[in-house]
Amino acid sequence: MVSAATRKSLLKVRVMDFITSTAILPLLFGCVGIFSLFKLLQHMRMKAYLRNAVVIITGATSGLGRGAKLVLCGRNREALEELARELAASRVTEVQTHKPYIVTFDLADPGAIVAATAEILQCFGYVDVLINNAGISYRGAIIDTTTDVDKRVMETNYFGPVALTKAILPSMIKRRHGHIVAISSIQGKISIPFRSAYAASKHATQAFFDCLRAEMEQYEIEVTVISPGYIHTNLSLNAITADGSKYGVMDKTTAQGRRPMDVARDVLAIVGKKKKDVILADLLPSLAIYLRTLAPGLFFSLMASRARKEQKSKNS
Numbered sequence: 001m002v003s004a005a006t007r008k009s010l011l012k013v014r015v016m017d018f019i020t021s022t023a024i025l026p027l028l029f030g031c032v033g034i035f036s037l038f039k040l041l042q043h044m045r046m047k048a049y050l051r052n053a054v055v056i057i058t059g060a061t062s063g064l065g066r067g068a069k070l071v072l073c074g075r076n077r078e079a080l081e082e083l084a085r086e087l088a089a090s091r092v093t094e095v096q097t098h099k100p101y102i103v104t105f106d107l108a109d110p111g112a113i114v115a116a117t118a119e120i121l122q123c124f125g126y127v128d129v130l131i132n133n134a135g136i137s138y139r140g141a142i143i144d145t146t147t148d149v150d151k152r153v154m155e156t157n158y159f160g161p162v163a164l165t166k167a168i169l170p171s172m173i174k175r176r177h178g179h180i181v182a183i184s185s186i187q188g189k190i191s192i193p194f195r196s197a198y199a200a201s202k203h204a205t206q207a208f209f210d211c212l213r214a215e216m217e218q219y220e221i222e223v224t225v226i227s228p229g230y231i232h233t234n235l236s237l238n239a240i241t242a243d244g245s246k247y248g249v250m251d252k253t254t255a256q257g258r259r260p261m262d263v264a265r266d267v268l269a270i271v272g273k274k275k276k277d278v279i280l281a282d283l284l285p286s287l288a289i290y291l292r293t294l295a296p297g298l299f300f301s302l303m304a305s306r307a308r309k310e311q312k313s314k315n316s
């Protein structure tokens with residue numbers, strides 16, 4: 001008589017024999033190998049894509065673009081020079097062989113955008129990647145907000161990046177090579193109360209760059225729109241209010257946001273993979289986008305209730 005325990009161990013041995021004697025194990029190892037190789041090739045392609053590339057980044061605040069010829073743009077030269085010094089002193093220098101080039105201009109000034117583009121093109125001759133990152137946020141009730149504030153947010157977040165992109169495009173079309181990136185926001189996909197100007201500017205950004213992607217495909221120019229959730233930056237501190245004054249508060253949502261370096265790393269990977277449209281956020285904002293599409297009535301009720309609550313807490 002064979003005991004149950006012996007039967008069990010015999011069965012185990014037979015199963016193991018089957019796995020090792022058939023193609024399952026080699027197949028399994030083969031798949032893991034191919035997957036690792038694929039990942040390695042993807043990583044190498046991403047690094048090669050940006051190596052020696054001329055990369056313009058507006059609102060330059062982080063260490064994007066390892067090994068690239070970085071063109072850092074902003075309004076504050078001192079802050080950009082400080083960033084360039086930080087980059088030179090940081091680990092990035094191990095691969096960052098080119099000294100960043102600094103260009104200062106205000107995105108709300110179309111003339112300055114044209115002049116800055118001419119300066120960059122004269123210096124480098126071409127641009128490989130333009131990252132439209134600079135932006136400003138806003139907090140306020142529509143009813144209290146001046147049209148000047150609506151315009152200021154639109155100029156910085158929409159008209160400025162559009163003008164800069166249009167200024168760079170002809171040189172990219174000529175080379176049939178280039179990559180335009182727009183850092184939008186979850187609020188380019190859904191609109192939340194008391195963010196009208198900001199959400200409108202980000203929705204406009206999404207629409208413009210979606211049209212651009214379609215029009216540029218024939219010239220082999222890539223267009224990527226990235227929509228992040230909250231990031232721990234100075235965005236809320238720098239946001240403007242209904243009357244144009246500075247909000248100046250570090251919101252809890254911003255303070256609890258992702259680390260800029262982590263987001264920058266993700267942006268780099270997304271650009272390297274030439275993705276077209278990426279949501280870079282937690283589950284809840286991503287679900288909210290689906291809710292807005294699939295059950296708009298429910299989404300609008302949730303937003304109205306959010307507006308009522310926020311209004312009530314402001315009044316109390």
Ligand SMILES: NC(=O)C1=CN([C@@H]2O[C@H](COP(=O)(O)OP(=O)(O)OC[C@H]3O[C@@H](n4cnc5c(N)ncnc54)[C@H](OP(=O)(O)O)[C@@H]3O)[C@@H](O)[C@H]2O)C=CC1
Nearest residue numbers: 059074075076106107133134135185229230231233234235
């Ligand atoms: N932080 C967040 O939670 C999220 C941010 N985003 C987006 O990320 C991008 C970067 O913002 P973030 O780093 O968070 O915010 P910050 O306020 O920290 O940085 C904004 C950057 O934009 C530049 N900038 C602002 N206005 C102008 C202007 N008129 N002309 C030129 N440059 C300007 C600033 O440069 P300077 O003042 O030196 O000119 C600064 O470098 C924005 O597009 C924002 O909408 C998207 C989702 C979430």
Ligand SMILES: CCCCCCCCCCCCCCCC(=O)OCC(=O)COP(=O)(O)O
Nearest residue numbers: 137138185186187228229230284285287288291
């Ligand atoms: C199927 C269940 C779905 C449940 C969905 C409930 C709806 C929840 C609403 C969530 C709203 C998320 C808003 C996220 C906003 C955001 O990430 O914005 C990023 C920014 O640009 C931040 O700018 P700000 O100036 O507003 O700080």
